Amino acid sequence: MADKVLMKGNEAIAEAAIQAGCRHYFGYPITPQTEIAAYMAKRMPKIGGTFLQAESEIAAINMVYGVSAAGKRVMTSSSSPGISLKSEGLSYLAGADLPALVVNCQRGGPGLGGIQPSQSDYFQATRGGGHGDYHMIVLAPSSVQEMAQLTIKGFELADEYRMTSMILADGTIGQMMEPVSFDFEIKEQIEKPWATTGTKMARKHNIVNSLYLNPEQLEVTNIERYKRYDIIKEKEAIAEEYLVDDADIIVAAFGIAARVSKNAVNQARAEGIKVGLIRPITLWPFPEKAFRKAAEHAKQIICVELSMGQMIEDVRLSTECKVPVSLCYRVGGMIPTPDQVYQAIVEAAKKGEK
Amino acid sequence: MLVFDRPKALCDVPLHYCPGCTHGIVHRLVAETIDELGIEGKTVGIAPVGCSVMAYDYFNCDMIEASHGRAPAVATGVKRSDPDNLIVFTYQGDGDLASIGTAETVHAAARNENITIIFINNAIYGMTGGQMAPTSLPGQVTQTSPYGRDPKLCGYPVKVCEMLSELEGPEYLERVTVNSVKNVRNAKRAIKKAFQNQIDGKGFSLVEVISSCPTNWGMTPQEALKWIDDKMIPYYPLGVYKDRSAGIFAHSQEASK
Amino acid sequence: MTKEYLFAGFGGQGLLFSGKVLAYKGLIEEKNVSWLPSYGPEMRGGTANCSVIVSDDPVGAPIVLTPDVLVAMNLPSLDKYEKAVRKGGYIFVDSSLIERKVQRDDVNVYYVPATRLASENGAPTLANMILMGKLLSVLDSYTEETVDAALKKCISARHADMLELNRKMMEIGKNYNE
Numbered sequence: 001m002a003d004k005v006l007m008k009g010n011e012a013i014a015e016a017a018i019q020a021g022c023r024h025y026f027g028y029p030i031t032p033q034t035e036i037a038a039y040m041a042k043r044m045p046k047i048g049g050t051f052l053q054a055e056s057e058i059a060a061i062n063m064v065y066g067v068s069a070a071g072k073r074v075m076t077s078s079s080s081p082g083i084s085l086k087s088e089g090l091s092y093l094a095g096a097d098l099p100a101l102v103v104n105c106q107r108g109g110p111g112l113g114g115i116q117p118s119q120s121d122y123f124q125a126t127r128g129g130g131h132g133d134y135h136m137i138v139l140a141p142s143s144v145q146e147m148a149q150l151t152i153k154g155f156e157l158a159d160e161y162r163m164t165s166m167i168l169a170d171g172t173i174g175q176m177m178e179p180v181s182f183d184f185e186i187k188e189q190i191e192k193p194w195a196t197t198g199t200k201m202a203r204k205h206n207i208v209n210s211l212y213l214n215p216e217q218l219e220v221t222n223i224e225r226y227k228r229y230d231i232i233k234e235k236e237a238i239a240e241e242y243l244v245d246d247a248d249i250i251v252a253a254f255g256i257a258a259r260v261s262k263n264a265v266n267q268a269r270a271e272g273i274k275v276g277l278i279r280p281i282t283l284w285p286f287p288e289k290a291f292r293k294a295a296e297h298a299k300q301i302i303c304v305e306l307s308m309g310q311m312i313e314d315v316r317l318s319t320e321c322k323v324p325v326s327l328c329y330r331v332g333g334m335i336p337t338p339d340q341v342y343q344a345i346v347e348a349a350k351k352g353e354k
Numbered sequence: 355m356l357v358f359d360r361p362k363a364l365c366d367v368p369l370h371y372c373p374g375c376t377h378g379i380v381h382r383l384v385a386e387t388i389d390e391l392g393i394e395g396k397t398v399g400i401a402p403v404g405c406s407v408m409a410y411d412y413f414n415c416d417m418i419e420a421s422h423g424r425a426p427a428v429a430t431g432v433k434r435s436d437p438d439n440l441i442v443f444t445y446q447g448d449g450d451l452a453s454i455g456t457a458e459t460v461h462a463a464a465r466n467e468n469i470t471i472i473f474i475n476n477a478i479y480g481m482t483g484g485q486m487a488p489t490s491l492p493g494q495v496t497q498t499s500p501y502g503r504d505p506k507l508c509g510y511p512v513k514v515c516e517m518l519s520e521l522e523g524p525e526y527l528e529r530v531t532v533n534s535v536k537n538v539r540n541a542k543r544a545i546k547k548a549f550q551n552q553i554d555g556k557g558f559s560l561v562e563v564i565s566s567c568p569t570n571w572g573m574t575p576q577e578a579l580k581w582i583d584d585k586m587i588p589y590y591p592l593g594v595y596k597d598r599s600a601g602i603f604a605h606s607q608e609a610s611k
Numbered sequence: 612m613t614k615e616y617l618f619a620g621f622g623g624q625g626l627l628f629s630g631k632v633l634a635y636k637g638l639i640e641e642k643n644v645s646w647l648p649s650y651g652p653e654m655r656g657g658t659a660n661c662s663v664i665v666s667d668d669p670v671g672a673p674i675v676l677t678p679d680v681l682v683a684m685n686l687p688s689l690d691k692y693e694k695a696v697r698k699g700g701y702i703f704v705d706s707s708l709i710e711r712k713v714q715r716d717d718v719n720v721y722y723v724p725a726t727r728l729a730s731e732n733g734a735p736t737l738a739n740m741i742l743m744g745k746l747l748s749v750l751d752s753y754t755e756e757t758v759d760a761a762l763k764k765c766i767s768a769r770h771a772d773m774l775e776l777n778r779k780m781m782e783i784g785k786n787y788n789e
Contacts, residue, residue: 024435059461066427067432067435069418074435176673179638196418198398207417209410260672
């Protein structure tokens with residue numbers, strides 16, 4: 001335990017960001033992610049960094065745009081309604097190929113919704129959120145340790161691929177405390193020759209821009225961007241597979257839903273039901289291969305979500321609907337209980353016997 | 355012997371502005387300022403959405419294109435990424451700065467963000483073809499106020515310098531125009547001061563330039579310059595609205611001393 | 612082995628703090644732990660609760676629905692969670708704030724007038740730690756060393772004077788017998 005500390009998930013994100021070399025944070029208060037801002041407000045002034053409480057989420061994401069254009073690691077965080085406001089900026093970041101880290105500690109929606117945990121921004125996150133053809137790398141931590149780990153990974157991927165990484169967390173993971181170790185190997189930051197750092201009269205001026213009035217040119221930039229996305233899909237998809245090899249039933253869940261599901265899987269295994277869990281850690285790129293492989297032997301898939309069923313569409317797409325996929329869910333800030341998931345597994349097992 | 359040359363900070367490309375538009379003059383004044391202060395290598399400019407959206411192609415320094423109205427927020431990010439070395443300016447029109455981006459403008463000013471803002475007020479949306487701007491005058495006919503701007507229906511124009519001067523934050527606010535040689539020279543002085551203030555670490559400096567839009571005002575360039583004198587300046591008086599270092603404050607702040 | 616704790620009462624009674632001390636104690640003893648608060652506008656004055664899980668195995672769902680141990684510091688909390696406690700589990704009741712008795716006979720119940728004792732001993736805001744002392748002594752896990760280490764983790768150096776007071780309140784709880 002030597003180097004482990006108890007920390008809230010939100011605080012772990014903030015500390016990991018600092019360790020990853022992020023010295024600029026811009027945000028606007030919103031429950032349940034405000035601990036990130038509070039942590040940054042405390043720490044940044046002591047390490048020569050910038051913490052700024054912006055006048056709005058819109059301003060915050062545009063400050064992120066500015067720092068990113070200037071070549072520095074930068075982040076913002078918010079919760080669902082605030083992410084909707086930031087979506088304009090997310091689209092511009094994508095259009096200008098700028099790296100950034102954005103945290104969405106999700107709460108129930110739509111509208112003002114509630115403040116309790118939710119996963120109902122899955123579509124918004126994995127499909128881009130703002131206007132235009134684009135993606136973000138979407139990382140879904142399910143523990144405080146992963147909040148830290150994926151934050152660092154998020155910065156690295158963002159820089160490497162020049163795009164936004166989003167940490168798609170939820171109120172539970174953000175608010176809960178668990179032991180976390182910061183024993184990470186942090187890669188050296190890569191050069192950003194495209195950044196607007198001042199020409200120093202030594203090079204042609206750099207332009208950070210998302211405007212292409214010439215349609216042929218805009219088409220080419222979109223196609224080039226999607227070639228990069230193809231590489232990411234090939235290289236960066238990750239999932240945790242738990243007792244999947246011999247499973248007849250697969251439970252698919254991410255984040256807090258995966259933790260609940262694991263309890264249920266263990267309970268069902270103890271009863272002799274052959275059930276396993278696939279937990280996508282990257283939601284975009286979606287770990288299609290893990291599902292495709294499991295669909296070769298599994299007879300049913302149960303998707304457990306804190307939404308009306310969003311990830312279920314990706315599960316169906318990646319298994320090409322070869323296996324029936326059912327939904328086990330709670331919404332509005334409610335969380336499925338392990339027993340609810342267990343019952344769903346038992347029911348599926350009964351169906352399988354017929 | 356060359357007596358009139360292109361400033362080095364201006365790219366050698368044709369500008370896309372309409373004939374008689376005053377954007378070209380203001381671009382030149384900004385570029386001359388950058389040259390004279392020797393700051394091109396450390397300057398980052400932020401272009402808006404509006405007629406000057408492609409200003410990133412016209413200035414030789416590093417340039418960023420911001421989303422509509424957010425230039426002061428983007429500038430805040432850039433400046434804070436390297437406050438000791440970078441000089442950051444935004445170049446924004448009235449729709450961008452005084453309508454969709456009002457919050458970003460007001461709060462950058464309130465924070466006394468150490469940036470320079472060049473604000474082009476021509477009382478109309480030029481790029482989209484002549485719609486009513488937040489600064490369109492009462493009675494002004496535009497595409498979206500075809501019977502003249504009626505304050506009862508759509509409110510009164512926003513007077514940016516007056517509004518911001520009530521804030522404690524900003525360092526320097528001045529309104530100028532470019533409709534005569536004398537006024538152009540005066541505008542140059544103000545723009546240079548707004549950049550010098552940033553170099554000296556004094557903070558938020560905004561120069562509002564009353565400009566013309568012959569195309570969308572439906573006038574010849576000469577008529578448009580005269581319209582500035584006749585209609586615009588009476589509503590938007592020229593002058594210094596705040597200069598903290600020189601001891602010039604808005605009335606309320608003066609009264610509180 | 613896994614033990615699930617639920618601390619419930621009014622916001623401001625120090626329930627989240629109690630949970631944190633327990634979680635840190637678990638961490639120091641090299642267990643897997645999780646701590647999950649209720650959050651939102653009810654944090655001050657409304658109902659608040661905190662789930663703590665201490666386990667030899669990795670912790671799954673962090674929400675405690677069927678606690679092995681319930682600490683109830685107001686009546687609505689006892690009303691709400693009494694039935695949820697696992698058979699053979701433990702309920703610790705602040706009997707200076709809750710007049711009624713626990714209805715079940717398949718759980719172990721301890722009544723501690725924690726709020727009164729805290730006031731009498733000059734620390735009216737530390738009733739939570741009196742209950743904590745009792746809880747740890749009953750569950751046979753009150754080792755001075757780890758309790759001390761856990762307290763030190765939860766009380767910042769700035770409030771070092773509070774350390775001794777917390778320790779004292781826990782002692783009072785530990786030694787209290789009905």
